[in-house]
Amino acid sequence: xxxxxxxxxxxxxxxxxxxxxxxxxxxxxxxxxxxxxxxxxxxxxxxxxxxxxxxxxxxxxxxxxxxxxxxxxxxxxxxxxxxxxxxxxxxxxxxxxxxxxxxxxxxxxxxxxxxxxxxxxxxxxxxxxxxxxxxxxxxxxxxxxxxxxxxxxxxxxxxxxxxxxxxxxxxxxxxxxxxxxxxxxxxxxxxxxxxxxxxxxxxxxxxxxxxxxxxxxxxxxxxxxxxxxxxxxxxxxxxxxxxxxxxxxxxxxxxxxxxxxxxxxxxxxxxxxxxxxxxxxxxxxxxxxxxxxxxxxxxxxxxxxxxxxxxxxxxxxxxxxxxxxxxxxxxxxxxxxxxxxxxxxxxxxxxxxxxxxxxxxxxxxxxxxxxxxxxxxxxxxxxxxxxxxxxxxxxxxxxxxxxxxxxxxxxxxxxxxxxxxxxxxxxxxxxxxxxxxxxxxxxxxxxxxxxxxxxxxxxxxxxxxxxxxxxxxxxxxxxxxxxxxxxxxxxxxxxxxxxxxxxxxxxxxxxxxxxxxxxxxxxxxxxxxxxxxxxxxxxxxxxxxxxxxxxxxxxxxxxxxxxxxxxxxxxxxxxxxxxxxxxxxxxxxxxxxxxxxxxxxxxxxxxxxxxxxxxxxxxxxxxxxxxxxxxxxxxxxxxxxxxxxxxxxxxxxxxxxxxxxxxxxxxxxxxxxxxxxxxxxxxxxxxxxxxxxxxxxxxxxxxxxxxxxxxxxxxxxxxxxxxxxxxxxxxxxxxxxxxxxxxxxxxx
Numbered sequence: 001x002x003x004x005x006x007x008x009x010x011x012x013x014x015x016x017x018x019x020x021x022x023x024x025x026x027x028x029x030x031x032x033x034x035x036x037x038x039x040x041x042x043x044x045x046x047x048x049x050x051x052x053x054x055x056x057x058x059x060x061x062x063x064x065x066x067x068x069x070x071x072x073x074x075x076x077x078x079x080x081x082x083x084x085x086x087x088x089x090x091x092x093x094x095x096x097x098x099x100x101x102x103x104x105x106x107x108x109x110x111x112x113x114x115x116x117x118x119x120x121x122x123x124x125x126x127x128x129x130x131x132x133x134x135x136x137x138x139x140x141x142x143x144x145x146x147x148x149x150x151x152x153x154x155x156x157x158x159x160x161x162x163x164x165x166x167x168x169x170x171x172x173x174x175x176x177x178x179x180x181x182x183x184x185x186x187x188x189x190x191x192x193x194x195x196x197x198x199x200x201x202x203x204x205x206x207x208x209x210x211x212x213x214x215x216x217x218x219x220x221x222x223x224x225x226x227x228x229x230x231x232x233x234x235x236x237x238x239x240x241x242x243x244x245x246x247x248x249x250x251x252x253x254x255x256x257x258x259x260x261x262x263x264x265x266x267x268x269x270x271x272x273x274x275x276x277x278x279x280x281x282x283x284x285x286x287x288x289x290x291x292x293x294x295x296x297x298x299x300x301x302x303x304x305x306x307x308x309x310x311x312x313x314x315x316x317x318x319x320x321x322x323x324x325x326x327x328x329x330x331x332x333x334x335x336x337x338x339x340x341x342x343x344x345x346x347x348x349x350x351x352x353x354x355x356x357x358x359x360x361x362x363x364x365x366x367x368x369x370x371x372x373x374x375x376x377x378x379x380x381x382x383x384x385x386x387x388x389x390x391x392x393x394x395x396x397x398x399x400x401x402x403x404x405x406x407x408x409x410x411x412x413x414x415x416x417x418x419x420x421x422x423x424x425x426x427x428x429x430x431x432x433x434x435x436x437x438x439x440x441x442x443x444x445x446x447x448x449x450x451x452x453x454x455x456x457x458x459x460x461x462x463x464x465x466x467x468x469x470x471x472x473x474x475x476x477x478x479x480x481x482x483x484x485x486x487x488x489x490x491x492x493x494x495x496x497x498x499x500x501x502x503x504x505x506x507x508x509x510x511x512x513x514x515x516x517x518x519x520x521x522x523x524x525x526x527x528x529x530x531x532x533x534x535x536x537x538x539x540x541x542x543x544x545x546x547x548x549x550x551x552x553x554x555x556x557x558x559x560x561x562x563x564x565x566x567x568x569x570x571x572x573x574x575x576x577x578x579x580x581x582x583x584x585x586x587x588x589x590x591x592x593x594x595x596x597x598x599x600x601x602x603x604x605x606x607x608x609x610x611x612x613x614x615x616x617x618x619x620x621x622x623x624x625x626x627x628x629x630x631x632x633x634x635x636x637x638x639x640x641x642x643x644x645x646x647x648x649x650x651x652x653x654x655x656x657x658x659x660x661x662x663x664x665x666x667x668x669x670x671x672x673x674x675x676x677x678x679x680x681x682x683x684x685x686x687x688x689x690x691x692x693x694x695x696x697x698x699x700x701x702x703x704x705x706x707x708x709x710x711x712x713x714x715x716x717x718x719x720x721x722x723x724x725x726x727x728x729x730x731x732x733x734x735x736x737x738x739x740x741x742x743x744x745x746x747x748x
Contacts, residue, residue, distance in 0.1 A: 087112025113168035160193035213245035230263035248316025324384035419536035431463035477503030520553025553600035557675030567681025599624035
């Protein structure tokens with residue numbers, strides 16, 4: 001070996017020996033605890049924190065240059081509440097690789113980390129951390145050379161055998177929202193940490209909040225960190241979470257995916273994710289780019305068919321009882337995700353047993369939060385999804401329940417429920433809705449009710465919600481409606497307009513009144529408006545009008561013509577002479593009708609709604625046995641009603657004293673009462689008309705037999721005058737007979 005080289009090596013060895021000796025001497029002779037006051041002073045100056053290092057500081061030299069820290073607590077300046085604490089910390093660097101320009105870290109261990117974050121109306125406690133004066137702040141922003149510090153890439157290779165954070169805790173409170181979140185048992189472990197290749201990471205924690213929602217989370221992944229390229233990858237990413245507090249049984253959620261984040265290109269990829277929860281399995285992928293300016297989304301998500309009730313039972317929720325036990329047994333979802341500054345599922349398909357909803361839906365504008373949906377339901381039988389019948393009612397039971405109803409009479413079933421004055425609509429929530437929703441329905445059926453070829457469109461913006469379109473076919477007819485809810489003011493206003501054409505009314509009436517009361521083909525135009533934000537205010541302020549037409553109808557349980565017959569028989573008992581005018585009389589009475597219904601050929605009416613009362617301003621009907629007209633009212637609050645009607649009937653004959661007369665009827669009671677008790681003849685009116693007919697007949701008879709015109713006299717006056725005239729005639733006849741006898745006597 002050349003002399004120069006040998007001398008060089010000896011010199012380097014001596015220098016290394018001196019360096020090692022100096023480091024050993026420093027670690028053995030210098031007590032690191034002597035730096036505690038200075039460290040606390042720097043914490044106070046640079047961060048505004050009161051730092052208390054209660055445990056000992058220690059360091060080691062070989063084989064690692066390490067630093068250990070015991071129990072340490074810190075508080076915000078001037079406060080007693082703990083901000084952060086640490087039970088123990090250790091960090092070390094291997095000495096030998098350091099001599100060759102490589103950083104081989106020993107383990108980094110933090111034990112018992114405790115962090116307490118609080119936000120109040122005055123701000124957050126962590127926002128108060130920082131230099132206490134301007135000079136300290138300027139000093140903190142400069143590197144040791146006095147120049148402003150700049151971020152830079154880490155050029156020295158770093159390898160850390162293990163990073164461990166054990167038994168740590170975090171608490172976050174927000175007094176403005178009553179939020180209280182705790183993260184306990186936080187444990188993080190990373191092994192063989194390097195910036196050159198992927199390394200394993202595991203994490204576990206327990207989450208609990210003010211609503212007592214609890215999450216036990218475990219995460220295992222491999223992390224590839226490339227801070228020089230601003231690229232980070234977690235693959236595979238396996239997460240398991242047991243979620244409690246939301247359902248009776250904790251729900252176990254398992255997520256598998258690959259996550260790739262590139263901050264330089266602003267690109268996040270979630271690849272091949274699989275989410276398993278409550279007997280469901282969802283697969284898909286998602287990519288997000290350009291999030292700092294205009295985020296762009298693309299991806300796909302598919303939920304495989306599952307049984308909804310089995311999924312509910314898994315988390316301790318009672319199954320949904322349906323009339324069809326096989327309902328909800330096949331639920332699935334599939335969608336493509338896309339959008340630029342929007343996130344849309346387009347196209348999407350939601351499968352529910354034999355039904356499918358397809359179309360597009362999502363956030364059309366991330367800045368405004370505008371929700372858009374354009375969906376189509378092909379067909380659905382609602383009866384399958386309704387609760388099943390109780391199973392303890394047979395036909396006899398139903399007949400037994402119907403019997404008391406027939407005995408209720410025409411009265412009210414009892415006082416109506418008081419109307420609530422509590423706020424009905426969440427106005428602030430409604431004002432925050434920004435949406436455009438459209439739904440097309442191919443066919444929607446329930447028993448004998450069916451909706452087909454229907455279109456619905458709703459818009460909402462700043463508290464103005466509009467039903468722009470509601471039209472389709474139902475009950476063999478068509479319907480069309482629009483509505484508006486203006487919630488921009490504290491007293492919202494509502495408006496509703498609808499048109500129904502050629503619709504079979506029987507199924508609808510049977511559903512509402514729970515009885516087969518009326519059938520026929522209905523056409524109806526309605527306009528309604530109301531104001532207020534409570535049940536009482538809306539009911540009291542409701543105003544509106546309707547125009548109704550009914551053809552080929554039948555009113556069940558009410559025979560209007562039979563009511564007329566009843567009234568006629570009452571006046572026949574008083575004015576028996578009228579029986580001569582009625583061709584169908586029998587034993588001085590009209591025969592009772594067997595039918596309890598009224599056949600309606602054509603009916604029209606106009607009504608108006610004011611202060612809970614529906615006023616019937618005009619009602620005209622052509623019946624199979626006459627023509628009906630009248631007016632009245634219906635109290636929508638307690639269902640009381642009162643109608644004054646007039647009936648003309650050709651069935652009474654074509655006698656000039658009877659034909660063309662309008663006979664007064666009165667229909668009154670409560671819709672809950674028995675229909676057969678509703679209508680009665682207006683006795684006073686019938687009596688008046690009986691007198692009029694009797695007077696006309698008497699005048700005519702007197703005129704024919706006596707030649708006296710008693711026009712304008714009442715029946716009593718006609719009869720009285722006729723009797724007086726007849727008496728005078730008899731006196732005259734007797735006087736003439738006596739005079740004749742006397743004259744004859746004179747000639748004898």
